[in-house]
Amino acid sequence: xxxxxxxxxxxxxxxxxxxxxxxxxxxxxxxxxxxxxxxxxxxxxxxxxxxxxxxxxxxxxxxxxxxxxxxxxxxxxxxxx
Amino acid sequence: xxxxxxxxxxxxxxxxxxxxxxxxxxxxxxxxxxxxxxxxxxxxxxxxxxxxxxxxxxxxxxxxxxxxxxxxxxxxxxxxxxxxxxxxxxxxxxxxxxxxxxxxx
Numbered sequence: 001x002x003x004x005x006x007x008x009x010x011x012x013x014x015x016x017x018x019x020x021x022x023x024x025x026x027x028x029x030x031x032x033x034x035x036x037x038x039x040x041x042x043x044x045x046x047x048x049x050x051x052x053x054x055x056x057x058x059x060x061x062x063x064x065x066x067x068x069x070x071x072x073x074x075x076x077x078x079x080x081x
Numbered sequence: 082x083x084x085x086x087x088x089x090x091x092x093x094x095x096x097x098x099x100x101x102x103x104x105x106x107x108x109x110x111x112x113x114x115x116x117x118x119x120x121x122x123x124x125x126x127x128x129x130x131x132x133x134x135x136x137x138x139x140x141x142x143x144x145x146x147x148x149x150x151x152x153x154x155x156x157x158x159x160x161x162x163x164x165x166x167x168x169x170x171x172x173x174x175x176x177x178x179x180x181x182x183x184x185x186x
Contacts, residue, residue: 047167047170052148068112068113070166071166072166072170
């Protein structure tokens, strides 16, 4: 079951309130997305932990309804890698 | 669950670079796994792959073991590094090469 981009954005924002979320539908099929999540909450967190925060927000959907999510995360500035 | 954990701990402890993936390095069964293999090939380091499609227990177990919902997953020297997006970022920044080539054993 594909997911709407808005739904993904909403779930991430709900869990990480100050996050700036940019979703791109890569294939136009509602099934392959790229998400860029920028949040002050990520400052000082290792990349793995940042991604885990986003995955936690998406819960069981990740790997099920949501097959492919290319993810990049960062803190607002200075932490861009 | 404890048995799977023990198996996984053994797998990631046995080799320096271990990639949990769908399919094999010659025949990856998913674009993300394929990308992960391509990155490791590029680094020219020896690596072990574990095909999660061959073992449902491992396939489910690794997600809990790493607290990570998707495959592929990379382990270096027993430490969880991340999935293919993180691998790509670290490859581009040179961090991944540094990580896999540090202190050769």
